Amino acid sequence: METATFNVPSxxxxxxxxxxxxxxxxxxxxxxxxxDLKSQQIKVEYNPSDISPQEIKKHIAQMGYEII
Ligand SMILES: [Cu+2]
Structure with a gap:
């Protein structure tokens, strides 16, 4: 299992x-x-054989949220 943190300022x-x-x-x-609303971050635990951080980022961006 891997973890990734994304900054979503919106x-x-x-x-x-x-x-x-x-x-x-x-x-x-x-x-x-x-x-975490305060730090405007999304932390994700994922299985790298199923999904990549890039795909997760893309998904959040497709919801209309700017992501760093
Ligand atoms: Cu809102």
Whole structure:
């Protein structure tokens, strides 16, 4: 299992962070998602044989959130 942290500066409220959390959690290969509203970060635990950080980033970006 690997972990990755993404900075998502466009998270502005708890609705944003829980929306991203729920969506990312449904992806194949994701074992855990934590969002932190205060630091505007999404932390993901994933199985690298199923999904890459690039794919996770792409998914969040497709939801309309700017991601660094
Ligand atoms: Cu929001």
């Amino acid at each position: 998270i502005s409220c708890s609705a944003c962070s829980s929306k991203i959390e729920e969506n990312v959690r449904e992806l194949k290969g994701i074992t855990n998602v934590y969002s």
